[in-house]
Amino acid sequence: MYRYVLKRLVLLIPVLLGVSFVVYTILDFAPGDPARLVLGSKSSEAAREEFREEHGLNKPFVVRYVSYVGKVVQGDFGKSYRTGRDVSKELLNRLPATVVLAATGVLFAIILSIPLGIVSAIKQHSAVDNVGMFVALFGITMPEFWLGLMLILLFSSFLGILPSGGYGSFANLILPALTVGMPCMANLTRVTRSEMLGVMREDFVRMARAKGVAKRVVIMKHCLKNALIPVITVAGLLFGTLLGGTVIVENVFGWPGVGAFLVKSITMKDIPAVMGGVMLLALLFSLVNLAVDIIYAFIDPRIKAEYSNRRSA
């Protein structure tokens, strides 16, 4: 098991390298001159040239990429073109806000989706099921920026019970977390429902009933534990979508997180800042998926056995 986790952590290195290369390439080939964007269109050509020289923008692409990676390995993410401060400091200052938002979103999604999925499965084709599936479909199809705006319209403009933006209190958190968690919640509800429907037809469920185990217990214990494995897989993958969601939602609600910082940096073509932000999100996503794989082992003994038995590469 430990060997497995260690191996997975080592495998993160090539993954992050790949991500950095792809993003660096895209940033480099995207149109726009950082010097012009940062200094403004009224700046003199001399000042721009000085800016390019200072940040090494005149060197060839490969040289710049290699030197960037070399610095990152030493823990130096460079300075933001825009603010002039260390990218690592900028990101670490904003990370807690994003983590709080993402975690609340996931929590909201899980707390709501699993019971809803179970009820929909038990009462298949009932009114509860139909309403639940409609809500799920709605949640999957709504773009987050739109959903966020609609929630602001409803709860802030009309009802006036929740703030439309800002950061600091729990009330500030509710709307952004709802927006971020909605697609996740909708997806998980559908997955939970279909998994439960599948498991409820298994022989061992009938067997448990034949032992005299009450239906409620069979569903909550025998079925749920089996259905959870795919649900957790999807939850892990959805975390990526959710991080993407925070990038947009943070802008809609003025939430001071990594996402909002990233969007501003992209518009300025602030290469070190964008690189740092993307690498951080990629690392978060990879770690969450590793955590998911570890959770499997605690739910399914077959997977645990597989982890410990794997000898070769």
Add this chain to the structure above:
Amino acid sequence: MEQGYPELRIEDLNVVYDTEYGCVRAVNGIDFSIRKGRTLGLVGETGAGKTTTALALMRLIPDPPGRVTSGSIELLGTDIMSYSEREMDAIRGKVVSMIFQDPMTSLNPVFTVGAQIAEAIRIHKNLDAKAAMDEAISIMERVGIPGERAKEYPHQFSGGMKQRVVIAIALACTPQVLIADEPTTALDVTIQAQVLMMFSELSKASNTATIMITHDLGVVAEVCDEVAIMYAGEIVEYGSLEDIFDHYRHPYTEGLFASLPNLNDRNARLVPIKGLMPDPTALPSGCHFHPRCKYATKLCAERAPVKTVIEQEHYVRCLGYEEDAGVALEGFGNK
């Protein structure tokens, strides 16, 4: 033959499944009873309604689409058809247990086998987790599994061992009635004999009334006292083991025996029963077996046969034995 009152008596049991292709009449007016310590073999091809009968006895027919349309099931003298779900939970696994066909899928992959055996004990005997587990371990040892394997998961067990676990679960609370649905079909031949022997020893030892569902006449000869031959949801012939094996009367029973290899005459050709089980949404008129019966007459397609008693408990459902029908089973019994 009247000693002991029946542990289980079923009368006129009818089960249907409502499907989009129509109403499937899976079980049509079955009755039988079974006494303490006896084993009844329920024999028939796939689709004859054997498993449906068993599930109906446990009141575990999936509803929808299944429905028990009529009939009574008397367990230890009380009709359980009117029992609530809660009352059924109290007797399932305690008074009446079931062993399922496929041990590979009958155990929950995410719980240890010990926990799965102990669960039944904890529910029915009101024991705490520790005491239930101790009892589970002793039952495992009785069915021939080392007690220390209680902490292992189903995927660590072979098929034969899994079936022992399933049997241990069924016998955990020493039920008065045990339903075994093809308990050896999914196993290797070598393991089949072992499991069968262990199974019949254990049920004889605790004087359980057993229903053995099988399509294997060899298994029947090994463990059964009475035999019911099922076809298209009906019992077409019923009798003691001797009645059925040595004095069978129904053309279908004859067909079943003719399709077995003969040890004494190895060159003899097997004689299969022609055709397939009828479509249960549209059962043939008259005698359900007539399209496949080599003795069938015109009348067989029109008139449904009723029970004709041959002697004592031995009865048959065939027009050939109804005196007023005038159907002769020409050449019956000749190979």
